[in-house]
Amino acid sequence: MKRLLVLSLTLLLAAGCASQTKLSAEDRSSLDRDLTTGPAAVRYLKVSSYVTPFFGDGSKRLLTPYPPEEVRLLNDTKGQPLNPGPIQTLVPAGTQVRVLKVEFPTSWAIAERVLYSPRTQPWVYLQVEGAPAGSPIILVLPPRLDTREDVRAELDRHLLVQDPAPRLGKxxxxxxxxxxxxxxxxxxxxxxxxxxxxxxxxxxxxxxxxxxxxxxxxxxxxxxxxxxxxxxxxxxxxxxxxxxxxx
CATH class of the missing domain: 3.30.1450 (Beta-lactamase Inhibitory Protein; Chain:B, domain 1)
Structure with missing residues (x-):
């Protein structure tokens, strides 16, 4: 009976959380596979960024190029931007990262995410070189990425394919x-x-x-x-x- 109640509650939550992605299941799977396997998974941070708490989700951390008071990912009930939490560490431009998972805001994903988090946007799970060990670090992508090309272009805005060391050295x-x-x-x-x-x-x-x-x-x-x-x-x-x- 308890398992049936939990399942029913999950189904109700999923029904109330409409999918926020137009990408097909096939496109989502292939993108996640292409971006997380082989050399393509290794990237470099384009902008010096902060690691902060992840709003109301204590099991994750946020990667952002802006200080917490300037983050514009989530609003409170009055429409004011929510501060994700204090800076935990600074990760300089050029730091190597590895893409672990790309998670799209399907109805199921939204239902499983913490309410007070940017749960209607795509999340990229990263392993960040030199960052203190702990919960996963998340790069939040903007909404309305409707094609595979949109996702790749947005990821390229944050994470470089080529090591920028030669450019930085100039x-x-x-x-x-x-x-x-x-x-x-x-x-x-x-x-x-x-x-x-x-x-x-x-x-x-x-x-x-x-x-x-x-x-x-x-x-x-x-x-x-x-x-x-x-x-x-x-x-x-x-x-x-x-x-x-x-x-």
Whole structure:
């Protein structure tokens, strides 16, 4: 009787959680197989990222390029973004990772996931080199990835196929050190900025004669970086700003 009750409850939960993926079962299986076996499973972190708790699911950890207060994966009942929890460790750009599993938000998967988690989005389970041992580390992909190509393209935005060490080695030593610490420095080239802080929420571009000015605004609008001709000139983290001397 108890087993029947548990089964009935599971079926009710699944019925109330509509699938959030348009990928067929065959596409999901082949993608998971292609991305988790052989050399394709070994990738490299594109952006220096944090490991944090996974919202209400104590059995997992979150990998995110943004500090917890800027994470925009889950809202509370008032529509405000939920903070996943404090930073546990920092993983620098170029760190090797292994893709262990790609889990899509089918009705069954959603029913099994913790309520207060981004359960309607695809999850990529990772083994992250150098990260403290513990519960699985999850990279959450955005919703509405309707094709195999969509999933691969989104994964490529976060995890590189080729080791970026040669590219990182071309940056000045002080910029390489900043990347290890997820910091941004004046004079840093645009490419290094993105490797350190990740892509901004918005970019505002203006022209000043022949110069191209950019303002990178990160989620929540607190952090802003100003660039001229692809070089960082000012960093504003909300509690004050630093500016490069005029040339």
């Amino acid at each position: 940056f000045a030593a002080r910029f390489r050190e900043a990347l290890q610490q997820k910091r941004v420095l004046e004079g840093m080239p645009e490419a290094a900025l993105e490797l350190s802080w990740g892509a901004p929420e918005t970019i505002r571009r203006t022209l000043d004669g022949p110069r191209v000015n950019q303002e990178w605004v990160y989620p929540g609008g607190k952090r802003r970086v100003f660039l001229t001709d692809g070089v960082v000139t000012r960093i504003d983290e909300g509690a004050g700003a630093t500016e490069a001397p005029a040339k």
